[in-house]
Amino acid sequence: xxxxxxxxxxxxxxxxxxxxxxxxxxxxxxxxxxxxxxxxxxxxxxxxxxxxxxxxxxxxxxxxxxxxxxxxxxxxxxxxxxxxxxxxxxxxxxxxxxxxxxxxxxxxxxxxxxxxxxxxxxxxxxxxxxxxxxxxxxxxxxxxxxxxxxxxxxxxxxxxxxxxxxxxxxxxxxxxxxxxxxxxxxxxxxxxxxxxxxxxxxxxxxxxxxxxxxxxxxxxxxxxxxxxxxxxxxxxxxxxxxxxx
Numbered sequence: 001x002x003x004x005x006x007x008x009x010x011x012x013x014x015x016x017x018x019x020x021x022x023x024x025x026x027x028x029x030x031x032x033x034x035x036x037x038x039x040x041x042x043x044x045x046x047x048x049x050x051x052x053x054x055x056x057x058x059x060x061x062x063x064x065x066x067x068x069x070x071x072x073x074x075x076x077x078x079x080x081x082x083x084x085x086x087x088x089x090x091x092x093x094x095x096x097x098x099x100x101x102x103x104x105x106x107x108x109x110x111x112x113x114x115x116x117x118x119x120x121x122x123x124x125x126x127x128x129x130x131x132x133x134x135x136x137x138x139x140x141x142x143x144x145x146x147x148x149x150x151x152x153x154x155x156x157x158x159x160x161x162x163x164x165x166x167x168x169x170x171x172x173x174x175x176x177x178x179x180x181x182x183x184x185x186x187x188x189x190x191x192x193x194x195x196x197x198x199x200x201x202x203x204x205x206x207x208x209x210x211x212x213x214x215x216x217x218x219x220x221x222x223x224x225x226x227x228x229x230x231x232x233x234x235x236x237x238x239x240x241x242x243x244x245x
Contacts, residue, residue, distance in 0.1 A: 010039055011199045018056055018207020021147075023215050024230045025154065025165040025223075028056055028207070029140075029147055034237065040193075046091070047188030048200060050180030055204035057173040063212050064166035069159065073170045075126055076133030076153065080146075081174040083134045087141025088182040097242045100143050104238025107148045111232035114155070118225070124156045133171065141179045147172070148234050151227060161215060161223040 013035040014028075021028030029049045036045040061068075124132070132153035140146030150171060154164050183189070218226065 006039065007195070007199065010036070010196070011203055014052065014200060014203030015207045015210075018052075018203050019211045019214065020230070021056065022060065022165065022208050022211025023218070023223075024227055025151065025161070025168050028204075029053060034241075043091075043183075043186075043188045044193065047180070047183040048193070048196060050176050050183050051189070051197065052200040052204050053172060053176035054180055055201050056208055057169045057176060059205045059208035060165060060169035061173065063208060064162055064169065067160075067162040067166035068170045069163050069167045070170075072129060072154075072157065072159075072167050075129040076136070076150065077171040077174055079130050079134035080137030080140070080150075080171055081178050082137070084137035084141040084146075084175045084179045085182065087138040087143075088179040089141075091142050099139070100238050101242035103139060103143070103148065104235045104242065106235070107152065107231055108235030108239060110152055111228045111235055115225070115228045115232065118228075124153060129153060129157075136171075137175050140175050141182070146175070148231055151231055155224065155227050155231075158224075161218065161220055164223075164227075165215065 014032060017028040017031035017035060020031045029052075032052060033045055033049055036048060040048065132149060136146035136148075136150040136153070138146065139149060147168075150168060154168055159167065215223070
């Protein structure tokens with residue numbers, strides 16, 4: 001970034017991404033990554049995203065801590081943390097376009113189905129929660145965002161909105177702490193990016209608080225519809241960016 005205006009725009013983008021991520025319940029990276037790519041290269045963005053998520057999940061755990069569903073957190077969180085480490089190590093030399101395209105197609109298809117059939121309720125078994133958590137963790141480390149998969153699993157459980165947000169944050173905290181350590185070991189961030197860290201911190205805490213206030217104004221039905229619409233937008237954006245003609 002070359003000017004004070006760039007830093008202001010970056011902060012505002014991070015703040016809005018965090019508000020959206022809090023309301024959606026599955027983290028800000030799916031909104032933050034595309035915006036941050038206008039300012040930094042991909043691997044720097046991965047490092048910043050991991051760090052911002054550590055900040056934002058800390059804020060969400062402080063705000064929503066009484067609503068965590070611990071059985072779901074354990075079933076999804078343990079495989080997420082284990083596989084995010086693998087994904088982050090594999091990321092260093094990988095071509096990520098095909099993985100991102102496949103994720104986009106899957107997320108868009110599932111979102112369209114549930115928007116057209118909101119009355120459908122899937123029984124997500126304990127095994128599927130473990131598998132979903134593992135896939136979400138791996139993708140978080142590998143392509144920088146696994147929140148869409150975690151969001152699909154949690155949405156299928158039909159959790160109350162505060163439980164949804166709190167449980168997602170609890171799962172995500174371990175995932176992002178793990179991948180951030182690896183990104184830093186791989187020098188995705190260095191001393192040139194120190195000025196951005198306070199901006200990430202401010203956006204994470206400010207956006208989480210604003211998102212909580214907005215979430216309180218939504219009904220459960222509105223929240224569920226919003227989650228599927230945001231997931232659809234994420235899927236379509238991944239398809240647009242990674243489509244191989």
